[in-house]
Amino acid sequence: MTSPVGHNRPVRFGVIGCADIAWRRTLPAMVAEETVGLVAVASRQSVKAERFADRFGCVPVEGYEALLARDDIDAVYVPLPAMLHADWVGRALAAGKHVFAEKPLTTEEHRTRQLVALARARGLVLLENFMFLHHSQHAAVDELVAGGAIGEMRGFSSAFTIPPKPADDIRNSAETGGGALVDIGVYPIRAAMRFLGPDLELGGAVLRIDRERDIAVSGSVQLFRPDDGVTAQLNFGMEHSYRTSYELSGSRGRLSLDRVFTPPESYQPVLRLERQDHREERTLPADDQFRNVVRDFARAVRTGDRLDGLAECSLRNAALVEQVRDHAQRVYV
Numbered sequence: 001m002t003s004p005v006g007h008n009r010p011v012r013f014g015v016i017g018c019a020d021i022a023w024r025r026t027l028p029a030m031v032a033e034e035t036v037g038l039v040a041v042a043s044r045q046s047v048k049a050e051r052f053a054d055r056f057g058c059v060p061v062e063g064y065e066a067l068l069a070r071d072d073i074d075a076v077y078v079p080l081p082a083m084l085h086a087d088w089v090g091r092a093l094a095a096g097k098h099v100f101a102e103k104p105l106t107t108e109e110h111r112t113r114q115l116v117a118l119a120r121a122r123g124l125v126l127l128e129n130f131m132f133l134h135h136s137q138h139a140a141v142d143e144l145v146a147g148g149a150i151g152e153m154r155g156f157s158s159a160f161t162i163p164p165k166p167a168d169d170i171r172n173s174a175e176t177g178g179g180a181l182v183d184i185g186v187y188p189i190r191a192a193m194r195f196l197g198p199d200l201e202l203g204g205a206v207l208r209i210d211r212e213r214d215i216a217v218s219g220s221v222q223l224f225r226p227d228d229g230v231t232a233q234l235n236f237g238m239e240h241s242y243r244t245s246y247e248l249s250g251s252r253g254r255l256s257l258d259r260v261f262t263p264p265e266s267y268q269p270v271l272r273l274e275r276q277d278h279r280e281e282r283t284l285p286a287d288d289q290f291r292n293v294v295r296d297f298a299r300a301v302r303t304g305d306r307l308d309g310l311a312e313c314s315l316r317n318a319a320l321v322e323q324v325r326d327h328a329q330r331v332y333v
Contacts, residue, residue, distance in 0.1 A: 005074050005301050005302050009037075010034065010035055010036050010037035010298070011035065011036045011037070011074050011075050011098075011297075011298040011301045011302060012036075012037050012039045012072060012073050012074045012075070013030060013036055013037065013038050013039060013073065013074070013075050013076070013077055013100075014039055014040045014041070014042065014061075014067045014068075014070060014073040014075075014076050014077070014097075015027065015038070015040070015041040015042065015052070015067075015076070015077045015079070016042050016064045016067060016068075016076055016077070016078050016079075016080060016088055016092070017042070017043065017064075017078065017079050017080040017084075018041065018043045018048040018049065018051070018052050019079035019080065019102070021079050021102065022041075022052075022077070022079040023052065023055075025290045026077065026079065026129075026290055026294070027041075027052070027055075027056050028056075028290075029288065029290035029291040029293075029294050030056075030077075030294055031056055031057070032291055033291050033294045033295050033298070035294075035295055035298040035299070035302070036294055036295075036298045038056055038057070038058045039058055039059060039070070039072055039073055040053075040058050040059040040060070040061045040067055040070060040072075040073065041053055041056070041058055041059075041060060041061065041067075042060075042061040042062070042063060042064050042066065042067035043060075043061075043062065044062070044063060044064070045062075046060065046062040049061055049062060064088060064091075065091075068091060068092055068095040068097065069095070073097060074097065074098060074301060075097055075098035075099065075100060075125070075297070075301060076092040076097045076098070076099050076100070077100045077101075078092065078099060078100070078101040078102060079101075079102045080102075081170045081176035081177055081178075082104055082106075082107050082176065082177030082178070082182050082183065083107060083175070083176050083177035084176075084177075085101055085102070085104070085105060085106050085107075085177075086105075086106040086107075086108070086111040086112075086114075086115065089101050089105065089106075089115050089126070090114070090115055090118065093115065093118045093119055093122055093124055093126065094118070094122075096122065096124070097124070098124050098125040098126070098297075098301050099119070099124065099125070099126050099127070100125075100127050100129060100294075100297050101126070101127070101128055101129060102128075102129050103128050103129055103130055103186055103190075104128070104177075104182050104186050104317075104318065104321065105126075105128040105314050105318065106318065107177050107182055107321075108318070108322060109315070109318040109319045109321075109322045112314060112315055112318040113315060113318075116311045116314065116315060119306070119311070120306060120308075120311075123304075123306070124306075125297065125300045125301050125305070125306060125307060126307075126311065127293075127296075127297050127300070127307055127310060128310070128314045128317075129293060130186075130187070130190050131289045131290055131292075131293045132187065132191070132260060132261045132262070132289055133190070133194060133293075133310075134289045134292035134293040134296055135260075135263065135287050135289040135292065136284070136285065136287045136292075137257060137260070137263075137269040137271070137284050137287065138194065138260075140271060140282075140284050141195075141248065141255055141257065141271065144255060144271075144273065145195075145248060145250075145255070148252075149250075149252075149253065149255065149273060150248060150249070150250030150251070150252055150253040150254055150255055150273075150275075151250040151251030151252030151253065152250055152251040152252075153196070153230055153248065153249075153250055154230060154249045154250055154251055155230060155231050155232070155233070155248075155249040156191075156192050156195050156196055156230070156231070156232040156233075156246065156247070156248055156249070157232070157233040157234070157246065157247050157249070158187075158188035158191050158192065158232070158233075158234050158235075158245065158246035158247075158260075159188065159234070159235040159236065159243050159244070159245055159246075160184050160185070160187045160188050160235075160236045160243070160244050160261055161184075161218070161235065161236060161237045161238070161239075161240035161241065161242065161243045161244075162184065162237075162238050162240065162242055163238070163239075163240065163241065163242060164238060164239050165238060171183050171215075171238060172213055172215065173213075173215075174213060174214045174215050178215050179215035179216040179217070180215070180216045180217055180218050180219060180236055180237050180238045181207065181216045181219055181236070181321060181324060181325060182321065183238075184236045184237065184238060185216075185219055185221065185234070185236040185321070185324070186317060186321060187236070187244075187261045188221075188232075188234040188235070188236055188246070189221065189223070189234060189317060189320055189321065189324075190313070190317050191246055191260070191261075192223055192232035192234060193313055193316065193317060193320075195246075195248060196223075196225055196230060196232055197225065198312065198313055198316045199225065199226065199227075199316075200223040200224065200225060200232065200316075200320065201223065201224055201225075201226055202221070202222075202223060202320060202323045202324060202327065203222035203223060203224045203231065204221075204222045204328075204329075205219060205220065205221045205222070205324045205327065205328035205329070206219060206220050206328055206329045206330075206331065207219040207324070207325075207328040207329070207330050207331070208237070208239075208331050208333055209330050209331065209332045209333065210333065211332045211333060217237060217238055217239050217333075218235075218236065218237025218238065218239055218240070219235070219236055219237065219324070219328065220233075220234065220235050220236075221233075221234040221235075221236075221324055221328075222234070223320070243258075244258070244259055244260050244261040244262055245257065245258045245259075245260055246260050252275055252276075253273065253274055253275035253276070253278070254273075254274050255271065255272070255273055256271075256272045256274075257269055257270070257271055257272070258270070263287075263289070265286060265287070265288035265289075265290070265291070266286050267286055268283050268284060268285065268286045269283070269284040270282070270283055270284070271283075271284055
């Protein structure tokens with residue numbers, strides 16, 4: 001059993017892998033956040049580790065095992081390709097490190113369950129980085145819905161689509177766990193759980209499969225609440241114009257937001273509220289969801305909070321993704 005990190009010092013981080021998301025968003029947030037300290041970054045190629053270390057003021061380490069062996073690291077950030085998450089998250093937990101991992105935590109429900117169980121047994125924090133959950137704009141939506149702004153909930157819809165990536169991008173490789181479902185589709189699925197609850201079931205799904213690469217390039221999913229039939233209509237893909245949005249529909253009106261999954265820290269979200277005889281727009285405060293999630297993870301490590309609620313949602317999210325993958329209608333193009 002691992003003891004919480006004391007309140008009198010930052011949580012010391014090591015990074016496994018030199019991913020683009022780490023370079024652009026997560027490590028700048030770590031450097032800016034006073035409750036964490038970036039100690040080292042590891043790569044299998046020393047030149048990559050040195051490039052990251054030079055920019056972010058930490059130690060370059062060659063090899064992931066060498067980083068896990070360090071005794072000056074409390075927690076590990078894992079931004080590796082999806083197919084490598086289960087192995088290295090498991091190794092980090094076994095080494096006694098708290099783990100902050102990019103989504104998806106794994107690509108299989110049983111592997112996710114094993115990792116959650118291991119973290120709980122070792123008394124460690126394990127957090128899947130759905131960073132959008134930590135943006136304040138969603139709390140503004142909660143407040144309006146709770147106040148009856150749209151009446152009784154009737155439905156949720158969400159879309160996350162991006163333009164095509166270069167041929168050598170890891171999203172285009174089945175071997176690295178690529179494809180639109182596990183890299184992009186997980187966002188609207190997790191958003192549906194955020195607003196409709198974790199007990200959603202699969203109603204149906206369609207995946208558009210690139211025949212040559214054998215990956216899903218886009219898809220559509222319907223989820224529903226079994227107790228009242230409220231549905232979630234979700235679309236995702238990586239062969240589109242850029243879009244990240246959601247809408248909550250009620251008996252009296254609807255709420256919608258754009259840029260819900262990847263807003264820049266300077267972006268001020270615009271919430272739209274529509275009823276039959278009323279339409280308004282509210283500009284919400286800018287917020288830094290990457291710094292927020294890093295801070296929330298550090299708080300959990302320092303206080304001993306195991307974030308069980310988020311872990312349960314990670315398990316349910318993994319189950320839904322696996323059901324979509326196994327039961328969707330597949331159209332090959």
